[in-house]
Amino acid sequence: MAIIKDLNILPRIRDSLSYLYTDxxxxxxEAKAVAIQNSDGKTPVPCADxxxxxxxxxxxxxxxxxxTLTENGCLIIWSGEEGVxxxxxxxxxxxxxxxxxxxxxxxxxxxxxxxxxxxxxxxxFKEPLPSSLTxxxxxxxxxxxxxxxxxxxxxxxxxxxxxxxxxxGGWNATDxxxxxxxxxxxxxxxxxxxxxxxxxxxxxxxxxxxxxxxSFVYDVADLYKADLSIPTAFRVxxxxxxxxxxxxxxxxxxxxxxxxxxQRIVPDIHHVLGQTKKGLDLSPSVDRDASIxxxxxxxxxxxxxxxxxxxxxxxxSEQPW
Numbered sequence: 001m002a003i004i005k006d007l008n009i010l011p012r013i014r015d016s017l018s019y020l021y022t023d024x025x026x027x028x029x030e031a032k033a034v035a036i037q038n039s040d041g042k043t044p045v046p047c048a049d050x051x052x053x054x055x056x057x058x059x060x061x062x063x064x065x066x067x068t069l070t071e072n073g074c075l076i077i078w079s080g081e082e083g084v085x086x087x088x089x090x091x092x093x094x095x096x097x098x099x100x101x102x103x104x105x106x107x108x109x110x111x112x113x114x115x116x117x118x119x120x121x122x123x124x125f126k127e128p129l130p131s132s133l134t135x136x137x138x139x140x141x142x143x144x145x146x147x148x149x150x151x152x153x154x155x156x157x158x159x160x161x162x163x164x165x166x167x168x169g170g171w172n173a174t175d176x177x178x179x180x181x182x183x184x185x186x187x188x189x190x191x192x193x194x195x196x197x198x199x200x201x202x203x204x205x206x207x208x209x210x211x212x213x214x215s216f217v218y219d220v221a222d223l224y225k226a227d228l229s230i231p232t233a234f235r236v237x238x239x240x241x242x243x244x245x246x247x248x249x250x251x252x253x254x255x256x257x258x259x260x261x262x263q264r265i266v267p268d269i270h271h272v273l274g275q276t277k278k279g280l281d282l283s284p285s286v287d288r289d290a291s292i293x294x295x296x297x298x299x300x301x302x303x304x305x306x307x308x309x310x311x312x313x314x315x316x317s318e319q320p321w
Contacts (some may be wrong), residue, residue, distance in 0.1 A: 020045065023056030023081065029064035047072035052198040054079045075198050080190060081253060099200040103216075106273060107205045116207045119272045123223050149226050157238035176241040177233065180248050184229035185221065187252035189214065192221045195265035207272075223268060228255055 025038035036043045045053075047068055052075045055061060061076075069076055078087045106112045114135065121138050122129050124145065129138060154161035159177050174182075196203050196217055206215025208222070229252070236244070236251045256262065 020050055020052070021054040021056060021079075022059055024058035025060075027053075027055075027059065027061040027065045029062060029068045032068070034065045034068055047074050050074050052077060052194070054194060056081055077194050077197065079194060080187075081249060097200070100202050102275070103201050103205050103273060107207060113207055115274065116272055119274070120208060120219060120223065123268070123272065124226065146226075149230055153230055153234040157234045159234050159237050176244055177237045180233035180237045180244055181229065183245050183248040184233040184252050185225065187249055187256075188221045188224060188229050189217055191256055191261060192224075192265060193217045195262065196220060196269070199266045199269060201269065220265060220269060223272075224261065224264075228252070228259065228261065 022036055025036050027034055027036050029035075030044055033044055033046050036045060050069075051073070053069060054077045056079055066076065080087070106116055117135060118129070118138070121142060124142065129141075133141075150161050150164070153159070160175075161177060162175070164181070165174070165178055193203055193214065201216065203217045204213045204215055206212070206217075206219045209215040209218040212218070232251050232255050233248065236247050240247070
């Protein structure tokens with residue numbers, strides 16, 4: 001894939017920060033920035049303007065480049081092709097835990113957690129949901145909606161649909177459409193995982209799903225299955241069942257790019273968590289100096305300035321421990 005020359009056209013996490021995906025290239029340090037080299041030549045990338053660098057297949061990166069990116073607060077994610085899988089991640093673009101703490105606060109309180117769940121469900125329905133509905137009633141409506149989506153996709157593509165069923169231990173024994181749906185959803189989980197990490201949220205603190213390290217990823221991905229993974233899977237199977245896994249991954253990559261999914265995820269997360277479009281304000285002092293330990297928690301005063309002992313008038317650097 002050719003390296004993007006104009007970084008202004010990249011999708012934004014928020015107004016001043018961007019994603020960049022690379023594959024089949026070498027990334028080196030160059031002055032205070034990094035340079036991406038491939039068969040098309042060398043492209044300098046200003047680290048300070050970049051929040052997330054996604055390293056796809058065939059990418060080689062030097063130790064010096066990783067150090068430079070980290071010092072500039074750029075999250076590095078080792079991903080599959082076009083970011084459809086997430087394998088590992090490095091340090092993010094902020095040292096602040098504000099987004100994570102807000103997520104945990106909403107998750108830990110039953111009433112606020114329920115409000116988040118309602119907003120997640122509301123995003124899936126075209127008509128407003130009556131406030132009198134219980135969560136069990138909404139789940140029933142969601143079940144009907146999903147079954148109708150499968151039936152409609154089957155009717156439009158001519159692919160036989162006998163229900164959602166697959167066996168982890170017998171992948172090849174599953175019918176083609178169920179294999180395609182599983183592969184498409186896996187791609188969707190990967191790109192949602194990347195977005196969740198880049199925004200400073202925890203993949204584990206799910207509101208609908210629970211008990212898994214990717215519960216919040218599943219919550220977020222469910223917002224897009226009706227528009228992306230379901231129609232893509234049925235269309236690919238209707239064309240052919242040969243080489244299905246590879247064709248599904250490529251089709252998902254193209255669909256994610258066409259529908260600008262990466263641009264949508266973080267604002268949607270902010271919305272379901274009841275935040276503004278830009279999310280929470282980050283702590284300038286913590287981001288300015290990574291060595292600053294942050295604020296101190298106090299049961300009466302809340303947050304106190306970090307590094308200050310309220311009982312003795314000396315800084316944390318002067319304390320014996």
